[in-house]
Amino acid sequence: MPLPSQPTGARRPRAMVIDGAWRALGPGLESLSGPGGAPLTRTVKLIVLPLIVRPALHPDLAADFLAPEPAARLDALIRESGGRLVATAQWFTLLKRTRRALGVVAGNPQDLYFQRCFELAAEHGEPGADAGALARAVVEDVADADGGRTVDALKRYLADATQHARLEKELGVAWEERQLTPAADTAVAVALAGEVLEACGGVEEPRNSPSYMSMVEAGLGELLGRALWAHASGIWGRDDLPAHLGLTERELPPRPRVGRGASTATLPAPLDRTLYERLFVVLQSSTRRDELPTVPELVGREVGRSCAPLGLCDETLRVAVLLGGQLAVGLDPLGIDESGPGRTAAHRAVNSRWRREASVLRARRMTVSPRPDPDGGVLEALAQDLRTPWTAYMRRLWVRLHGRDVRDAPLADAASAWSVLDGVARSVMMDHRARVRSALRTLTASAPPPAAVAEAAESRSA
Template identity: 35%
Template sequence: MQRMVRAEVIDGAWRRLGPGVESLSTQDGGPLSRTVKLVVVPLVLRPSARRELAAAVIGPAQAALIEQLIGQDRERLIHTAGWLDALLARPESEQVGRDRCYPTAYALATTHGEPRPSTAEPVAQEALMDLLAERGAVSTAAVRAVAADPRQAARLSATLDRRWSDHPTPDPVEESAVQAWASAVLEGWVPGGARPRPEATKRAEQAWSALIDGGVGTHTGAALRADTWPQEAAPVARPRRLGLTEQIRVACPTLDTPERTTAPRPWDRSIVERVLVMLQHTSDRSGLPAAHDLLADEVDRASGAWQLGVEPTRVVMVLGTVLALGLDGAAPADTQAHRIVAGMRRRESWLARAQRQPDTPAGHTVTDDVTDPVAPYLRRLWTRLHGSEHRGTVPADPQEGRTLLIGVARSVLMDGRSRVRAALLRRQEGRG
């Protein structure tokens, strides 16, 4: 029986819709990744109700059904494109987040049909204001109150245990293909002011699509949880080597823990801690859901691959891992992004000073945690991506992903510079 990639079937069916869906499409006529993720899969195909459409690889019967469902929904999808334009034209959409506007546009197309010039603007504004009112400005106190309520905490904990146990067995990861795609994306980086490289940019875009459509973030995340990826990392406790946990094996997080004096690694944080960390770094909380929904969303996220919720952020973690391991000498490192970050590190004279620190507890901590290009980098990258999911600012293309990767590298270097200076000062004062 012939097998087909679901993403390719969706792409072909979308292109046959014809004109009218440009706002939901790429320049060459295919569906945007956000369109697929937020509209086509959850709202048109509805794999939660049609389990046969949930797989990444499908048979002819499922392919025919996908083409039928997308074709039948052509008129509503055209109206969805119109409503998306109306929503994004409103300033309130920036607070709501672009990702929330896509399913809202589909809902407006379902209830109102075609957006009319005389009513589209007030209807769009009302929908956005309703979203803001529903979500409100969630507080840390509200989050703690939900976790402290026995009935709500019991339900959330039961859901967490169930979702964690339902985690699928990982498919084998084709290491060479992952490395090739990741390298193509990392090579496509064009620094500000540099001359564009069209061929490298095109290869990066194709590789990004291959990583997303192939579910590489999901597969590698599942393999990492099973301690079978990446091969370049130590063969035991890979998640620990990547700085994501102190545990030898990835463990199910708890809903809440007593207050701690030191910050745990990202995957060792409880669900409540993850939400509180995100809130501490979010100045505008008007687009966030209520406290219970925020915790419920985090339960779902923590049970997924890389303990993240969507494929683009998982793919950026794969890219970050390839970048970091390359800088550590454990993997190929001949890409533009590797060269840029390696150059940044060479210009930091404090790295050499940190490596000359004596093997005392203080010196050991500085040398291991500051000069290591892997663990501190991937910890911060995960935290940034986790926050981006909550704020609806997930990287949507390879350039956004690379910009985040380089920005995190710069941030880690600046933090390391401060830590080395503090360690040297403590040593001079006889406290290190």
């Protein structure tokens, strides 16, 4: 079967247009850029798209691939904003320095300050004589807006021995009171999930499927969670896949604990996380902590949520896990198993998008014609991720749904659910692309210069 091709004609990926325009702006953007000079993912997400491109006002700039005229307008929009972006970078550097001086450690500075820095640049230009006072006011304002909803506050709350013991007891009681007996058969749930994915996926305006509300009303998401507790198998029509699809590293989800610390670099699988780790992620990633409950209320609710089916309370979100699982088992970016189960419009849309990625094309060639990996296995490991894409997809989906559950933000209909499912697929794809680029930059930087290679070849032949 021929390898999938890039879009024909003069259409260009929007991400490539943004990257080219950004690099053309020149120096002064280092704090908003990655090591290779491209804009950071958060720069694009928080500044370039919502504040410069504004796809809601310019729908022709919202597509993944742009014709020459929209591409030229997008390029011009970014170049015209060059001065303001340089000022934004300067304000961000100043706010980070002020943040350290004030001892503020909670939250990601990019999430907290990027858009505020763009506003400062629009109002004041580059930092001037009064910039220090303005920066201090912004940092304090953002910190006050948290209302004590910070990682430090969570750590202090759970460090109290009395609180810790009480919460461990409550977790134990909630865990013992679970309903362990799942329904006899999950085939109906999976079949309905396929109907929803067929109705929603791959169309510009997803259709709302009555099957979605049927799933919610029947509690099929809860059914899946209870089935995982009972070690059900064969749920997805593939015996080679665990029923939990990587949501836990254990055979069965373990009883949650309170915990005392967390690190983004070593977070366990979602259903293996402690109370602290679950809320740590919510507080770290939130840009509007004022919309969250207070820390005591957050903790109290999380006790029940962590012992609920799939670690979620809202049934629409649990159904989204079921839909995501049905989508995940059919993800096939390498085009290895075209006859796999559950192929729907949603699978075709997501898989075709992935297969256009250059990194996927290389990984596919490595899979079809395996050869010794000259890079020491770095790219081979990234290719392996594409052979088992369901784990990364399900873990990112769960985190996103958990955040909605904490904020009481259900998914009202099938179109809303598909928006989340498709968004997670795009996010996983973009993350994999970034990791491949980073690996290639590292390999290029460590490669010997051509003269050295030629000299070594001559010495071997002598």
